[in-house]
Amino acid sequence: MNQVITDGLVLMPPAFAEGLGVWSRGDGTPGSDTWASAANAALVPADPDFGDCLELLKTETLTKLRFMGQTPILPGTYLRISARLKVLSGNLPTVRVAAWAGDAGDNPVTGIALTGPETTLTAYGEIVTVSAIVGTGARGGVDMPWGDTPDYGYFGLDFTGPNSGQIRIESLVIEDVTHVFHRKMMDWVDVRDFGAMGDGVTDDRSAFFAADAAAAGREVLVPAGTFYISANLTMNNPVRFEGKLVMPDAARLSLNENFDLKGYSEAFGDDVLGLKKGLQQLFNQSDHEAFDLCGRRVLLDAPLDVQQIVGNRNTYANRRVIRNGQLSAEESTAWQDEVHTRSGNWVNTDGTTLTGVANAGDIPVGALVTGPTGVGREVYVTGVNAAQQKVFLSSPLWGAPSQQTYTFTRFKYLLDFSGFLNLQRFVVSDIEFLCAGRCSGLMLARDGLVFQVQDCFFTGPKDRGITSCDEGCQGMQIDRCQFLSNEQTARVQDRVSIAFNTNSSDVKIRDNRAVKFLHFAVMGGTGNIVTGNHFFQGDSETDGLRSPGLVITGTNCKMTxxxxxxxxxxxEWGNEHDPNPEMQGEYSFHGLTVNSNIFFATGAGPWMKYIVIKPYGPDHYINGLSVCDNLFKKTGGAALEAVEGVDDSIAPLDTGRATDLLFTGNTFHGITKRTENPVIRRHTEATPVSVWNIDLSDVLPFGLQAMSALSVLPEGAVRSVSNVAIYTMPYATTRHGVGRQTIRLNWSQDVRGTVNMTARCDT
Structure with a gap:
């Protein structure tokens, strides 16, 4: 690059023969004395070596010669200042190129090299060339690196050493030698050309800004070295890193053309730090909505606390995405669970608060709460008030005593968003969480909307795949993910890991696959859709125990x-997150649709049920349940006794009260009881009697009582004792017999025959 040509710069000083009024005896600044009036200077018109030239007699210890024209110093430009001279007589002096540097305000710039290398003249009449290169960058061959502060210089020569030497100077030459370092045709600029030092100490931020401004679409080269950047830095052009950056934790780097893990890893020389800096910037700029891991694996030896990494905000509501890579847990003590045991007080009128908790401030947000009595599954700490000794919970307890000892266990997650008070529209896409049995996968923010997890693998989580510790799962979508437990060889009853949980409403769980967890999902909230998932939780034991794949924790679940x-x-459908678990005028078990699913088991004990209702308090009833068009199948070992049932280990279900229960159109293989409601029963009495008892206990669901007979239609003639056809119809009475699951048909006389009766266990 030659900016004399490309930018029209005028660098060359005039010849001495044109007048000495522009040649200063000082620094070259305006008002300084010139050589035009000096008695010890003269123009020589025809030197045999130089032609027209300047002759000086050195009379001062430091004799200066400066061109008084301002020579511009542009970023990325390198100038060579040179002169040819000889000594005719007298003492032999020392000579060097020298300058005065000025900034945009015409102030002198200090702290930079203002002189070039010295040359001592050794013989009379010997022609010597002295030169020095000045430029913005500290590159090899640059004698006077000035950085980006000076805007111009006054250039010339210094003569030092003994006086009385008679010196002739041909001319002063100032020329652009930038081409020695790089050419205009090159597709990159080097930050060193703009003053970057790369010593890990000097703040190179301004040099990076200048290089980026000069690049104009070309690549910015960061050569080998360690470049300290003191504050936020934005690079708008592509950057190629051979060296690395060092920045304060709070300082953000925006690589607008390299905004991915590859770019940030190269910038910092480390994948983990690159990921952290990339996430930090993801929440602080508008040019990119996604941070791509470029298919790379990042080895983590500690959790990524995303809010702590971001630092400057704890709420965020714009769509952001992290995608396409692996997060892998390395062996480290940082993954160990943090466990605290505390005594606490609880009352059902404030079911999500524990009081009287000593040293409550030590208990971390996101810790799982367990206790001897009355604590449902997946209850987490959402906050603490250390001064008031209070711990706040994600869900109410259901039957805890007024005081007991609780255990607070904080799992560690590869990606932890719990530091955010509110996070909306964040997407985790195509990420494999390689937990390796050392840690859990993903912790959501405490509050927020529409967190999306799609096309991800959660491989070997120690405790949890995805955890919602509060309301951050509102509207969450989990799509096409694989959950592979770390307990593949463990018996069902020995497993502890859970694929995910939810607390809030409007969750969509679609097309996922999970293998051998204790539970696939523990779900609270309402308005949830669960569709297209396959979750497998068996083991190889004969007549083995089975755990619930889906745990629904509220009665009014409104779930498809x-x-x-x-x-x-x-x-398993219960109300373990109800502080008043007994029926209190609420909807009770309501709003669940279980349609068109495959329910399959092999090797399970015959007592297993596919749909279990578990009341945590008395007087609850079914008030809206549809179980239609499903396949229920069992292979290996004895047939299942039934596909549905009630776990009354805590409280019974009110079997005499049910509404809007539809259990029809299902297919049964390897199942003894073919559950239906409404039920159509063909019944035959071979011996004439006036009261026919029709037992429906082998078909009615959940032990419910036979509530009504909707129709009775004889199949052929109903005949009296004398074999005469009887045309009178019976009346029905309901809820007879064991379990009150028998309907009686009362005839006007003893009759025999066959009828088809339609009955229901609900109203």
Whole structure:
């Protein structure tokens, strides 16, 4: 690059023969004395070596010669200042190129090299060339690196050493030698050309800004070295890193053309630090909505606390995405669970608060809460008030005593968003969480909307795949993910890991696959859709125990469960997050649709049920349940006794009260009881009697009572004792017999025959 040509710069000083009025005896600044009036200077018109030239007699210890024209110093430009001279007589002096540097305000710039290398003249009449290169960058061959502060210089010569030497100077030459370092045709600029030092100490931030401004679409080269950047830095052009950056934790780097893990890893020389800096910038700029891991694996020896990494905000509501890579847990003590045990007080009128908790400030947000009595599954700490000794919970307890000892266990997660008070529209896409049995996968923010997890693998989580510790799962979507437990060889009853949980409403769980967890999902909230999932939880034990795959923790769940493959596990529907678990004028078990699913088991004990209702308090009843068009199948070992049932270990279900229960259109293989409601029963009495007892206990669901007979239609003639056809119809009475599951048909006389009766266990 020659900016004399490309930018029209005028660098060359005039010849001495044109007048000495522009040649200063000082620094070259305006008003300084010139050589035009000096008695010890003269123009020589025809030197045999130089032609027209300047002759000086050195009379001062430091004799200066400066061109008084301002020579511009542009970023990325390198100038060579040179002169040819000889000594005719007298003492032999020392000579060097020298300058005065000025900034945009015409102030002198200090702290930079203002002189070039010295040359001592050794013989009379010998022609010597002295030169020095000045430029913005500290590159090899640059004698006077000035950085980006000076805007111009006054250039010339210094003569030092003994006086009385008679010196002739041909001319002063100032020329652009930038081409020696790089050419205009090159597709990159080097930050060293703009003053970057790369010594890990000097703040190179301004040099990076200048290089980026000069690049104009070309690549910016960061050569080998360690470049300290003191504050936020934005690079708008592509950057190629051979060296690395060092920045304070709070300082952000925006690589607008390299905004991915590859770019940030190269910038900092480390994948983990690159990922942290990339996440930090993801929450602080508008030019990019996604941070791509470029298919790379990042080895982590500690959790990524995303809010702590971001630092300057704890709420965020714009769509952001992290995608396409692996997060892998390395062996480290940082993954160990943090466990605290504390005594606490609880009352059901404030079911999500524990009081009287000593040293409450030590208990971390996101810790799982367990206790001897009355604590439901997946209850987490959402906050603490150390001064008031209070711990706040994600869900109420259901039956805890007024005081007991609780255990607070904080799992460690590869990616932890719990430091955010509110996070909306964040997407985790195509990420494999390689937990290796050392840690858990993903912790959501405490509050927020529409967190999306799609096309991800959660491989070997120690405790949890995805955890919602509060309301950050509102509207969450989990799509096409694989959950592979770390307990593949463990018996069902020995497992502890859970694929995910939710606390809030409007969650969409679609097309996922999970293998051998204790539970696939523990779900609270309402308005949830679960469709197209396959979760398998069996083991190799004969007549083995099975755990619930889906745990629904609220009675009024308003959930659609459609098109799923429930494999060696079941649905458990209870109200374990109800501070008043007894029936208190609420909807009770309401709003669950279980349609068009596959329920399959092999090797399970015959007592297993596919749909289990578990009341945590008395007087609850079914008030809206549809179980239609499903396949229920069992292979290996004895047939299952039934596909549905009630776990009354805590409280019974009110079997005499049910509304809007539809259990029809299902297919049964390897199942003894073919559950239906409404039920159509063909009944035959071979001996004439006036009261026919029709037992429906082998078909009615959940032990419910036979509530009504909707129709009775004889199949052929109903005949009296004398074999005469009887045309009178019976009346029905309901809820007779064991379990009150028998309907009686009362005839006007003893009759025999066959009828088809339609009955229901609900109203």
């Amino acid at each position: 469960f459609t098109g799923n493959y429930v494999d060696n596990c079941y649905i």
